[in-house]
Amino acid sequence: xxxxxxxxxxxxxxxxxxxxxxxxxxxxxxxxxxxxxxxxxxxxxxxxxxxxxxxxxxxxxxxxxxxxxxxxxxxxxxxxxxxxxxxxxxxxxxxxxxxxxxxxxxxxxxxxxxxxxxxxxxxxxxxxxxxxxxxxxxxxxxxxxxxxxxxxxxxxxxxxxxxxxxxxxxxxxxxxxxxxxxxxxxxxxxxxxxxxxxxxxxxxxxxxxxxxxxxxxxxxxxxxxxxxxxxxxxxxxxxxxxxxxxxxxxxxxx
Amino acid sequence: xxxxxxxxxxxxxxxxxxxxxxxxxxxxxxxxxxxxxxxxxxxxxxxxxxxxxxxxxxxxxxxxxxxxxxxxxxxxxxxxxxxxxxxxxxxxxxxxxxxxxxxxxxxxxxxxxxxxxxxxxxxxxxxxxxxxxxxxxxxxxxxxxxxxxxxxxxxxxxxxxxxxxxxxxxxxxxxxxxxxxxxxxxxxxxxxxxxxxxxxxxxxxxxxxxxxxxxxxxxxxxxxxxxxxxxxxxxxxxxxxxxxxxxx
Ligand SMILES: Nc1ncnc2c1ncn2[C@@H]1O[C@H](COP(=O)(O)OP(=O)(O)OP(=O)(O)O)[C@@H](O)[C@H]1O
Ligand SMILES: [Mg+2]
Numbered sequence: 001x002x003x004x005x006x007x008x009x010x011x012x013x014x015x016x017x018x019x020x021x022x023x024x025x026x027x028x029x030x031x032x033x034x035x036x037x038x039x040x041x042x043x044x045x046x047x048x049x050x051x052x053x054x055x056x057x058x059x060x061x062x063x064x065x066x067x068x069x070x071x072x073x074x075x076x077x078x079x080x081x082x083x084x085x086x087x088x089x090x091x092x093x094x095x096x097x098x099x100x101x102x103x104x105x106x107x108x109x110x111x112x113x114x115x116x117x118x119x120x121x122x123x124x125x126x127x128x129x130x131x132x133x134x135x136x137x138x139x140x141x142x143x144x145x146x147x148x149x150x151x152x153x154x155x156x157x158x159x160x161x162x163x164x165x166x167x168x169x170x171x172x173x174x175x176x177x178x179x180x181x182x183x184x185x186x187x188x189x190x191x192x193x194x195x196x197x198x199x200x201x202x203x204x205x206x207x208x209x210x211x212x213x214x215x216x217x218x219x220x221x222x223x224x225x226x227x228x229x230x231x232x233x234x235x236x237x238x239x240x241x242x243x244x245x246x247x248x249x250x251x252x253x254x
Numbered sequence: 255x256x257x258x259x260x261x262x263x264x265x266x267x268x269x270x271x272x273x274x275x276x277x278x279x280x281x282x283x284x285x286x287x288x289x290x291x292x293x294x295x296x297x298x299x300x301x302x303x304x305x306x307x308x309x310x311x312x313x314x315x316x317x318x319x320x321x322x323x324x325x326x327x328x329x330x331x332x333x334x335x336x337x338x339x340x341x342x343x344x345x346x347x348x349x350x351x352x353x354x355x356x357x358x359x360x361x362x363x364x365x366x367x368x369x370x371x372x373x374x375x376x377x378x379x380x381x382x383x384x385x386x387x388x389x390x391x392x393x394x395x396x397x398x399x400x401x402x403x404x405x406x407x408x409x410x411x412x413x414x415x416x417x418x419x420x421x422x423x424x425x426x427x428x429x430x431x432x433x434x435x436x437x438x439x440x441x442x443x444x445x446x447x448x449x450x451x452x453x454x455x456x457x458x459x460x461x462x463x464x465x466x467x468x469x470x471x472x473x474x475x476x477x478x479x480x481x482x483x484x485x486x487x488x489x490x491x492x493x494x495x496x497x498x499x500x501x502x
Contacts, residue, residue: 053405073411084402089424089501098420102410130501150410 002029004154004186010059012045018211019045025205025214032180032187034197034204042212043190047158050188051077073103076147078157082139086131092142093127099149121145137168158190170228173200177226198240199226206247218244289471297471314445314456315483321380322441326434329388337396338418358383358444362451376448383444384437391433395426428502431495442484
């Protein structure tokens, strides 16, 4: 297996409280892994460790074989709160330019790259709008476009569609799936929506809470490309949905 | 709609002036303390036609502007430094906290002792007073930057300098301008204080002289001119703000 991400014995304690305990997850290149678990179990914290925004108390996270010590430009992060993650004073194009700037892309290549990225996320007509003039769905598309400007090998997403309406959520799920397929990106996708996890993932990792531990891993054997109707009606989907729901219900002890 | 409001405010001003005229015409207020608006207008016209008034107006406006600009420059620079650097905060903040509550009036003798009854003394008084609002709101602006944006800049791999210039500064800009606006008001107050204490030619000093000589029309003419300087500078700041903070 061509391993891109490896959590080995990762634990994190803050102020004597164990937040994550002995996490071991291996992720292959191009895999789409969905992380689920009850609120407060440490999903966001796990993603932040992988992003290099925080360090584990013990254990190690390897990315392409090297330990993560700080954020890396080939690892992009889509935050849930798009409203806070975008620069409100810059237009959509300007927000993408921020990433190109950070990547040291020569300035004369910006217009073409920006146009291409906007088009990829269906924002070709919105380049001059500021985030305040865009809907939630458009803002999240913009944040994804900015991440793509980094040409990441690994995309981390923290409940990216949690604040969107059901229809927009489904549209974006399909777009992210198509993107991942086209680019071969490895996706680490945190969600609390179990159906979303099954629909998107090649694998669903369920955590349990206090301290956060890997409770169980569900391989998802559903055909690609996924389809909002037929995949969700697929017998395997329904079976997985049943298993995952009853596991989470039992696993949290409530 | 805007035209209606404009005329409404114009009408309101006219009413006030009408009441003022009425009060002085009926002898309700003594003309020694409240001259008729027509006499104030005469004083203004006389001042401008003799050429004395424009010079004084120019001198006062220049003092306000230079003192305020100095205060803004220092306040924003120091505020940004404190805002982005933990170390600067540790070194500088305590002495600032000591200086901040001191009233400008208590420090005027020190400025006079250091700089004499000079132009620089007046500028120092203005700058010292206007410095604080600029400094404090700049510090506030930098401390109120959305923490998520710092994480975004780390994940994108922006350098520290780019982060300050591209994220922290624009984010703090509305607060910085708000501080500069307050600083301007303070400058307008202190220019009068400075001119009176330093006996420097200008509208503020003129007001004092007019009061001593019981020339109430001149006194009111000066006050009106000061008000106009304040009004014009508020409009200038509004314009600056609308240019720089278009996204709000
Ligand atoms: N900086 C911190 N200091 C102390 N405790 C923290 C810190 N960050 C997170 N925690 C704690 O760690 C636990 C996990 O938080 P985390 O945000 O990772 O949960 P989550 O699974 O993402 O939850 P949700 O589904 O609600 O987003 C929580 O109990 C939280 O209180
Ligand atoms: Mg979370």
